Amino acid sequence: MVVAPWIGIGEPGSFGWRVFHERHPVMIERLCSAHPFGPDVRDGLSALLRESTEGDVAPLDDDAPDHQVWAEWAADQLGRPWAETSFLFAESYFFRKLLAVTGFFAPGPWRGVDPFTPMKRAELHNDATAETLKALDELPHLDGAERDAAVVQAAVWGNQADLAFQLSTDAGGGTSGLISGSPEEFWSLFGEPGAVHLVADNAAGELAADLVLVDRLLATGRAGHVVLHVKPGPYYVSDATPTDVLEVLNHLAGLPGEAGEIGARVQNALRAGDISVRSHPFFCAPKEFSEMPRDLRAEFESAAVTIFKGDLNYRRLVGDRHWPATRPFADAVSHFPGPVAALRVLKSEVAVGLDVDVVSSLDASDEPWRTTGAHALIHTSR
Numbered sequence: 001m002v003v004a005p006w007i008g009i010g011e012p013g014s015f016g017w018r019v020f021h022e023r024h025p026v027m028i029e030r031l032c033s034a035h036p037f038g039p040d041v042r043d044g045l046s047a048l049l050r051e052s053t054e055g056d057v058a059p060l061d062d063d064a065p066d067h068q069v070w071a072e073w074a075a076d077q078l079g080r081p082w083a084e085t086s087f088l089f090a091e092s093y094f095f096r097k098l099l100a101v102t103g104f105f106a107p108g109p110w111r112g113v114d115p116f117t118p119m120k121r122a123e124l125h126n127d128a129t130a131e132t133l134k135a136l137d138e139l140p141h142l143d144g145a146e147r148d149a150a151v152v153q154a155a156v157w158g159n160q161a162d163l164a165f166q167l168s169t170d171a172g173g174g175t176s177g178l179i180s181g182s183p184e185e186f187w188s189l190f191g192e193p194g195a196v197h198l199v200a201d202n203a204a205g206e207l208a209a210d211l212v213l214v215d216r217l218l219a220t221g222r223a224g225h226v227v228l229h230v231k232p233g234p235y236y237v238s239d240a241t242p243t244d245v246l247e248v249l250n251h252l253a254g255l256p257g258e259a260g261e262i263g264a265r266v267q268n269a270l271r272a273g274d275i276s277v278r279s280h281p282f283f284c285a286p287k288e289f290s291e292m293p294r295d296l297r298a299e300f301e302s303a304a305v306t307i308f309k310g311d312l313n314y315r316r317l318v319g320d321r322h323w324p325a326t327r328p329f330a331d332a333v334s335h336f337p338g339p340v341a342a343l344r345v346l347k348s349e350v351a352v353g354l355d356v357d358v359v360s361s362l363d364a365s366d367e368p369w370r371t372t373g374a375h376a377l378i379h380t381s382r
């Protein structure tokens with residue numbers, strides 16, 4: 001098997017380095033303004049920033065239910081300088097540690113409190129999301145093919161609204177367009193109705209768009225059943241948890257027009273058992289999906305199609321490594337046990353599956369195209 005070097009955080013000025021040195025301090029400041037954390041939590045957050053930018057990887061010092069599994073995932077990184085760890089490990093471990101520091105696992109007022117809720121809620125209720133959800137009123141006026149294309153485009157670009165990313169980039173949120181794939185390619189993956197698995201990414205607007213896609217999968221009979229996978233707990237600021245699924249769904253169902261209709265249909269599908277929501281612990285692992293545990297692999301083996309949303313899932317699916325951008329997507333996901341689609345806005349350095357001409361013209365532009373969030377892709381593999 002060909003293996004490329006993993007993407008790291010140690011190179012000053014690199015994307016991963018900037019996430020730790022520029023984005024994380026801003027995020028922590030926002031968390032501290034959003035919550036009346038006491039000195040212990042504030043000092044703990046500063047210590048975490050210091051450890052992760054200047055220090056060595058220290059063990060977890062909490063006794064959370066996932067402590068053991070995390071101790072195993074982190075075992076071979078302990079004692080190494082953070083700067084020498086992979087971006088995927090470092091960022092994931094950072095978020096796990098952050099949760100412990102905010103008191104999420106400890107007895108007290110912060111137990112079970114998702115520290116990112118204020119940010120996710122603000123996004124769900126902001127003007128841009130309201131406008132996008134209002135635009136769903138156009139859907140009933142479109143013919144089938146147009147409607148298919150519209151819901152896939154919305155699911156792809158919904159990934160642009162990502163709070164962690166917005167904190168780390170100068171991108172103005174442009175949408176230069178799809179640089180690979182198309183909605184038609186996406187839909188061509190579906191045949192007889194079977195179980196379709198959707199590995200969700202962010203809450204708020206992106207999850208709303210994902211639920212619109214789920215509704216379309218069920219309404220058109222492309223899926224007999226949908227399994228929606230979300231994170232078991234707060235992660236990477238805006239990642240969707242089971243609580244977020246209910247919050248977004250209630251919001252949709254309470255809206256007038258098509259958004260409300262879709263919300264009601266999705267609620268009914270949940271009641272009927274046509275949609276299940278799952279949150280396997282591995283979705284928070286600092287690991288690539290090629291290393292997923294047997295029980296999760298078995299779930300995907302039984303899927304007619306699995307859809308991966310977003311940048312982090314893409315990094316974990318193809319391997320967060322310095323691959324040639326022209327490496328065929330099918331090669332990169334050959335470890336995956338079934339047909340797969342990835343819908344992603346490019347927000348970090350990894351890229352595969354691109355045409356050589358596309359890569360040449362992107363490379364010739366002055367733009368750091370891999371990380372601006374202005375480009376998106378739809379990849380499929382059977």
Ligand SMILES: O=P(O)(O)OC[C@H]1O[C@](O)(CO)[C@@H](O)[C@@H]1O
Pocket residue numbers: 019091159162164165168201202236309310311312313315347348
């Ligand atoms: O929400 P998404 O699409 O997974 O994107 C998260 C991305 O944002 C970052 O956290 C920072 O840009 C990336 O590391 C990560 O891949």
